[in-house]
Amino acid sequence: MSEKSYTVGRLADDTGIKPVTIRYYEKIGLLPKATRSESGYRLYFEADHSRLLFIRRSRGLGFSLDDIRELLSLADRQQESCAGVDTKVEQQLEQVRSRLKDLRAMEYELERLSACCEGGVIMDCRIIETLSGEA
Protein backbone atom coordinates (compact mmCIF):
# COMPACT_ATOMS: atom_id res chain seq x y z
CA MET A 1 0.00 0.00 0.00
CA SER A 2 1.76 3.06 -1.27
CA GLU A 3 1.23 6.39 0.46
CA LYS A 4 -1.00 8.96 -1.16
CA SER A 5 0.94 11.71 -2.89
CA TYR A 6 0.31 15.42 -3.47
CA THR A 7 1.35 17.67 -6.30
CA VAL A 8 2.99 20.92 -5.40
CA GLY A 9 -0.31 22.76 -5.86
CA ARG A 10 -2.14 20.42 -3.52
CA LEU A 11 0.56 20.76 -0.91
CA ALA A 12 0.35 24.53 -1.36
CA ASP A 13 -3.41 24.55 -0.79
CA ASP A 14 -3.06 22.35 2.27
CA THR A 15 -0.33 24.38 3.91
CA GLY A 16 -0.99 27.91 2.74
CA ILE A 17 2.45 28.17 1.19
CA LYS A 18 2.55 28.93 -2.51
CA PRO A 19 4.03 26.55 -5.06
CA VAL A 20 6.80 28.99 -6.02
CA THR A 21 7.77 29.26 -2.39
CA ILE A 22 7.78 25.51 -1.93
CA ARG A 23 10.11 25.16 -4.93
CA TYR A 24 12.23 27.93 -3.50
CA TYR A 25 12.51 26.11 -0.19
CA GLU A 26 13.64 23.02 -2.06
CA LYS A 27 16.19 24.99 -4.01
CA ILE A 28 17.82 26.41 -0.89
CA GLY A 29 17.76 23.01 0.79
CA LEU A 30 15.15 23.74 3.41
CA LEU A 31 13.03 20.98 1.96
CA PRO A 32 14.60 17.79 0.58
CA LYS A 33 14.47 17.30 -3.18
CA ALA A 34 11.04 16.01 -3.98
CA THR A 35 10.57 12.68 -5.71
CA ARG A 36 9.19 13.05 -9.19
CA SER A 37 6.41 11.52 -11.21
CA GLU A 38 7.19 9.95 -14.58
CA SER A 39 6.43 13.22 -16.30
CA GLY A 40 8.64 15.20 -13.93
CA TYR A 41 6.09 16.61 -11.51
CA ARG A 42 7.13 16.90 -7.88
CA LEU A 43 5.41 14.43 -5.59
CA TYR A 44 4.94 15.07 -1.89
CA PHE A 45 4.00 12.84 1.02
CA GLU A 46 2.91 13.19 4.60
CA ALA A 47 6.42 13.88 5.87
CA ASP A 48 6.81 16.81 3.48
CA HIS A 49 3.50 18.14 4.61
CA SER A 50 4.64 18.09 8.26
CA ARG A 51 7.96 19.65 7.50
CA LEU A 52 6.33 22.45 5.58
CA LEU A 53 3.91 23.16 8.40
CA PHE A 54 6.82 23.28 10.80
CA ILE A 55 8.42 25.87 8.57
CA ARG A 56 5.24 27.88 8.32
CA ARG A 57 4.69 27.94 12.06
CA SER A 58 8.27 28.97 12.65
CA ARG A 59 7.98 31.72 10.06
CA GLY A 60 4.89 32.87 11.89
CA LEU A 61 7.04 33.36 14.96
CA GLY A 62 9.45 35.46 12.97
CA PHE A 63 12.27 32.98 12.66
CA SER A 64 14.55 33.47 9.66
CA LEU A 65 14.93 30.65 7.17
CA ASP A 66 18.42 30.06 8.50
CA ASP A 67 17.07 29.75 12.02
CA ILE A 68 14.48 27.33 10.75
CA ARG A 69 17.13 25.28 9.02
CA GLU A 70 18.83 24.90 12.39
CA LEU A 71 15.60 24.19 14.20
CA LEU A 72 14.78 21.45 11.73
CA SER A 73 18.18 19.88 12.08
CA LEU A 74 17.85 20.01 15.88
CA ALA A 75 14.40 18.50 15.67
CA ASP A 76 15.81 15.57 13.74
CA ARG A 77 18.16 14.52 16.56
CA GLN A 78 15.57 12.86 18.78
CA GLN A 79 18.02 11.72 21.46
CA GLU A 80 19.83 14.98 22.04
CA SER A 81 19.16 17.72 24.54
CA CYS A 82 16.63 20.31 23.57
CA ALA A 83 18.70 23.13 25.08
CA GLY A 84 19.57 24.41 21.61
CA VAL A 85 15.94 24.72 20.74
CA ASP A 86 15.18 26.55 23.93
CA THR A 87 18.05 28.94 23.31
CA LYS A 88 16.77 29.70 19.82
CA VAL A 89 13.35 30.50 21.17
CA GLU A 90 14.83 32.80 23.80
CA GLN A 91 16.90 34.62 21.23
CA GLN A 92 13.93 35.03 18.97
CA LEU A 93 11.91 36.36 21.86
CA GLU A 94 14.57 38.95 22.56
CA GLN A 95 14.66 40.01 18.94
CA VAL A 96 10.91 40.38 18.83
CA ARG A 97 10.96 42.43 22.00
CA SER A 98 13.65 44.69 20.68
CA ARG A 99 11.68 45.22 17.49
CA LEU A 100 8.59 45.91 19.58
CA LYS A 101 10.44 48.56 21.50
CA ASP A 102 11.47 50.29 18.28
CA LEU A 103 7.98 50.14 16.87
CA ARG A 104 6.37 51.47 20.02
CA ALA A 105 8.70 54.44 19.89
CA MET A 106 7.74 55.01 16.27
CA GLU A 107 4.06 54.74 17.13
CA TYR A 108 4.45 57.34 19.85
CA GLU A 109 6.31 59.76 17.59
CA LEU A 110 3.87 59.31 14.75
CA GLU A 111 0.95 59.94 17.08
CA ARG A 112 2.54 63.15 18.26
CA LEU A 113 3.19 64.23 14.68
CA SER A 114 -0.28 63.36 13.57
CA ALA A 115 -1.82 65.33 16.42
CA CYS A 116 0.15 68.48 15.66
CA CYS A 117 -1.10 68.92 12.09
CA GLU A 118 -3.64 71.69 11.82
CA GLY A 119 -4.37 71.49 8.14
CA GLY A 120 -2.64 74.60 6.82
CA VAL A 121 -0.05 74.87 4.08
CA ILE A 122 3.35 73.24 3.99
CA MET A 123 5.10 76.40 5.01
CA ASP A 124 3.38 76.30 8.40
CA CYS A 125 3.25 72.52 8.73
CA ARG A 126 4.46 71.37 12.10
CA ILE A 127 5.08 67.88 10.75
CA ILE A 128 7.48 69.05 8.09
CA GLU A 129 9.01 71.41 10.58
CA THR A 130 9.62 68.58 13.00
CA LEU A 131 11.08 66.29 10.36
CA SER A 132 13.23 69.07 9.01
CA GLY A 133 14.71 70.60 12.08
CA GLU A 134 15.17 70.72 15.79
CA ALA A 135 16.83 68.07 17.91
Added chain:
Amino acid sequence: MSEKSYTVGRLADDTGIKPVTIRYYEKIGLLPKATRSESGYRLYFEADHSRLLFIRRSRGLGFSLDDIRELLSLADRQQESCAGVDTKVEQQLEQVRSRLKDLRAMEYELERLSACCEGGVIMDCRIIETLSGEA
Protein backbone atom coordinates in the same frame (compact mmCIF):
# COMPACT_ATOMS: atom_id res chain seq x y z
CA MET B 1 32.03 84.52 1.18
CA SER B 2 31.63 80.93 0.06
CA GLU B 3 29.84 78.44 2.29
CA LYS B 4 31.87 75.91 4.19
CA SER B 5 31.83 72.47 2.57
CA TYR B 6 31.96 68.93 3.91
CA THR B 7 33.37 65.76 2.39
CA VAL B 8 31.15 62.73 2.39
CA GLY B 9 32.91 61.40 5.47
CA ARG B 10 32.33 64.58 7.43
CA LEU B 11 28.70 64.64 6.42
CA ALA B 12 28.48 61.01 7.49
CA ASP B 13 29.94 61.75 10.91
CA ASP B 14 27.62 64.71 11.37
CA THR B 15 24.46 62.87 10.41
CA GLY B 16 25.12 59.30 11.47
CA ILE B 17 24.58 58.02 7.94
CA LYS B 18 27.47 56.16 6.38
CA PRO B 19 29.28 57.38 3.29
CA VAL B 20 28.20 54.37 1.24
CA THR B 21 24.61 55.06 2.15
CA ILE B 22 24.92 58.72 1.25
CA ARG B 23 26.30 57.77 -2.16
CA TYR B 24 23.50 55.26 -2.48
CA TYR B 25 20.92 57.94 -1.75
CA GLU B 26 22.47 60.09 -4.42
CA LYS B 27 22.41 57.23 -6.90
CA ILE B 28 18.68 56.59 -6.42
CA GLY B 29 17.95 60.28 -6.62
CA LEU B 30 16.98 60.84 -3.01
CA LEU B 31 19.80 63.34 -2.70
CA PRO B 32 20.72 65.66 -5.57
CA LYS B 33 24.01 65.00 -7.32
CA ALA B 34 26.71 66.49 -5.18
CA THR B 35 29.00 69.16 -6.54
CA ARG B 36 32.57 67.98 -6.89
CA SER B 37 35.98 69.24 -5.90
CA GLU B 38 38.68 69.55 -8.56
CA SER B 39 39.91 66.08 -7.75
CA GLY B 40 36.42 64.60 -7.94
CA TYR B 41 35.48 64.43 -4.27
CA ARG B 42 31.85 65.08 -3.41
CA LEU B 43 31.27 68.37 -1.64
CA TYR B 44 28.31 68.98 0.63
CA PHE B 45 26.77 72.12 2.09
CA GLU B 46 24.26 73.06 4.74
CA ALA B 47 21.27 72.25 2.55
CA ASP B 48 22.52 68.71 2.00
CA HIS B 49 23.03 68.34 5.70
CA SER B 50 19.40 69.31 6.37
CA ARG B 51 18.03 67.09 3.69
CA LEU B 52 19.96 64.13 5.00
CA LEU B 53 18.73 64.70 8.53
CA PHE B 54 15.19 64.87 7.22
CA ILE B 55 15.76 61.50 5.60
CA ARG B 56 17.24 60.03 8.75
CA ARG B 57 14.39 61.20 10.92
CA SER B 58 11.85 59.84 8.48
CA ARG B 59 13.67 56.52 8.34
CA GLY B 60 13.54 56.49 12.10
CA LEU B 61 9.76 56.61 11.86
CA GLY B 62 9.80 53.65 9.54
CA PHE B 63 9.03 55.44 6.29
CA SER B 64 10.29 53.71 3.16
CA LEU B 65 12.67 55.54 0.88
CA ASP B 66 9.86 55.93 -1.62
CA ASP B 67 7.68 57.50 1.03
CA ILE B 68 10.51 59.81 1.92
CA ARG B 69 10.96 60.79 -1.68
CA GLU B 70 7.33 61.88 -1.68
CA LEU B 71 7.61 63.63 1.66
CA LEU B 72 10.60 65.58 0.41
CA SER B 73 8.82 66.63 -2.72
CA LEU B 74 5.80 67.69 -0.68
CA ALA B 75 8.03 69.61 1.70
CA ASP B 76 9.42 71.55 -1.23
CA ARG B 77 6.04 72.99 -2.19
CA GLN B 78 5.78 75.62 0.50
CA GLN B 79 2.48 77.08 -0.68
CA GLU B 80 0.49 73.90 -0.99
CA SER B 81 -1.75 72.18 1.50
CA CYS B 82 -0.10 69.88 3.93
CA ALA B 83 -2.92 67.36 3.71
CA GLY B 84 -0.70 64.98 1.77
CA VAL B 85 1.85 65.01 4.53
CA ASP B 86 -0.76 64.36 7.15
CA THR B 87 -2.13 61.45 5.15
CA LYS B 88 1.29 59.90 4.85
CA VAL B 89 1.81 60.13 8.57
CA GLU B 90 -1.57 58.50 9.20
CA GLN B 91 -0.80 55.68 6.81
CA GLN B 92 2.54 55.11 8.39
CA LEU B 93 0.94 55.03 11.81
CA GLU B 94 -1.46 52.38 10.65
CA GLN B 95 1.34 50.30 9.23
CA VAL B 96 3.31 50.54 12.43
CA ARG B 97 0.28 49.51 14.44
CA SER B 98 -0.39 46.55 12.23
CA ARG B 99 3.20 45.45 12.57
CA LEU B 100 2.94 45.92 16.32
CA LYS B 101 -0.06 43.67 16.43
CA ASP B 102 1.82 40.93 14.60
CA LEU B 103 4.83 41.24 16.83
CA ARG B 104 2.79 41.20 20.00
CA ALA B 105 1.20 37.95 18.86
CA MET B 106 4.65 36.53 18.18
CA GLU B 107 5.86 37.66 21.58
CA TYR B 108 2.96 35.95 23.26
CA GLU B 109 3.50 32.69 21.40
CA LEU B 110 7.23 32.69 22.01
CA GLU B 111 6.66 33.29 25.71
CA ARG B 112 4.33 30.33 25.86
CA LEU B 113 6.81 28.16 24.02
CA SER B 114 9.67 29.26 26.17
CA ALA B 115 7.76 28.51 29.35
CA CYS B 116 6.88 25.01 28.31
CA CYS B 117 10.44 23.76 27.84
CA GLU B 118 11.53 21.51 30.70
CA GLY B 119 15.04 20.77 29.54
CA GLY B 120 14.74 17.17 28.42
CA VAL B 121 15.66 15.62 25.08
CA ILE B 122 14.26 16.55 21.69
CA MET B 123 11.99 13.54 21.65
CA ASP B 124 10.04 14.93 24.59
CA CYS B 125 10.45 18.62 23.75
CA ARG B 126 7.19 20.46 23.93
CA ILE B 127 8.57 23.24 21.75
CA ILE B 128 9.37 20.95 18.87
CA GLU B 129 6.10 19.19 19.43
CA THR B 130 4.22 22.45 19.19
CA LEU B 131 6.04 23.57 16.08
CA SER B 132 5.60 20.17 14.48
CA GLY B 133 2.01 19.36 15.14
CA GLU B 134 -1.37 20.21 16.53
CA ALA B 135 -3.61 22.99 15.29
Added chain:
DNA sequence: ACTAATGGTTATAGTAACTATAAGGTCAAT
Protein backbone atom coordinates in the same frame (compact mmCIF):
# COMPACT_ATOMS: atom_id res chain seq x y z
C1' DA C 1 -10.70 13.24 -30.65
C1' DC C 2 -9.85 17.98 -30.21
C1' DT C 3 -9.35 21.91 -27.59
C1' DA C 4 -9.06 24.99 -23.81
C1' DA C 5 -8.21 25.65 -19.09
C1' DT C 6 -5.53 24.57 -15.46
C1' DG C 7 -1.40 23.43 -13.45
C1' DG C 8 3.17 21.68 -13.74
C1' DT C 9 8.52 22.60 -15.33
C1' DT C 10 12.76 25.67 -15.78
C1' DA C 11 15.55 29.87 -15.78
C1' DT C 12 16.14 34.67 -15.11
C1' DA C 13 15.34 39.19 -13.22
C1' DG C 14 13.34 42.30 -9.85
C1' DT C 15 12.24 43.92 -4.97
C1' DA C 16 14.15 47.04 -0.40
C1' DA C 17 17.80 49.09 1.59
C1' DC C 18 21.62 48.44 2.15
C1' DT C 19 26.59 45.82 2.95
C1' DA C 20 30.85 43.89 1.24
C1' DT C 21 34.63 43.67 -1.89
C1' DA C 22 38.00 45.04 -5.16
C1' DA C 23 40.98 48.08 -7.41
C1' DG C 24 42.46 52.29 -7.60
C1' DG C 25 43.19 57.80 -6.90
C1' DT C 26 44.01 61.83 -3.23
C1' DC C 27 45.57 64.21 0.72
C1' DA C 28 47.94 65.42 5.14
C1' DA C 29 51.57 64.23 7.91
C1' DT C 30 55.98 62.24 9.00
Added chain:
DNA sequence: ATTGACCTTATAGTTACTATAACCATTAGT
Protein backbone atom coordinates in the same frame (compact mmCIF):
# COMPACT_ATOMS: atom_id res chain seq x y z
C1' DA D 1 58.85 59.62 -0.16
C1' DT D 2 55.93 56.90 1.98
C1' DT D 3 52.38 55.75 5.18
C1' DG D 4 47.58 55.86 6.49
C1' DA D 5 43.22 57.65 6.20
C1' DC D 6 39.94 58.88 3.08
C1' DC D 7 37.99 59.39 -1.52
C1' DT D 8 36.40 57.23 -6.28
C1' DT D 9 33.89 53.55 -9.17
C1' DA D 10 31.76 49.15 -10.28
C1' DT D 11 30.06 44.74 -9.08
C1' DA D 12 28.09 41.20 -6.27
C1' DG D 13 25.76 39.61 -2.12
C1' DT D 14 22.00 39.84 1.42
C1' DT D 15 16.56 38.09 2.77
C1' DA D 16 12.60 35.93 1.36
C1' DC D 17 10.32 36.06 -1.85
C1' DT D 18 7.52 37.79 -6.44
C1' DA D 19 7.16 38.35 -11.40
C1' DT D 20 7.93 36.94 -16.01
C1' DA D 21 8.65 34.08 -19.92
C1' DA D 22 8.51 30.02 -22.48
C1' DC D 23 7.32 25.63 -22.46
C1' DC D 24 5.22 20.61 -21.20
C1' DA D 25 1.27 17.61 -18.80
C1' DT D 26 -3.26 16.64 -17.26
C1' DT D 27 -8.03 17.09 -17.21
C1' DA D 28 -12.77 18.72 -18.43
C1' DG D 29 -15.89 19.89 -21.94
C1' DT D 30 -17.73 19.51 -26.57
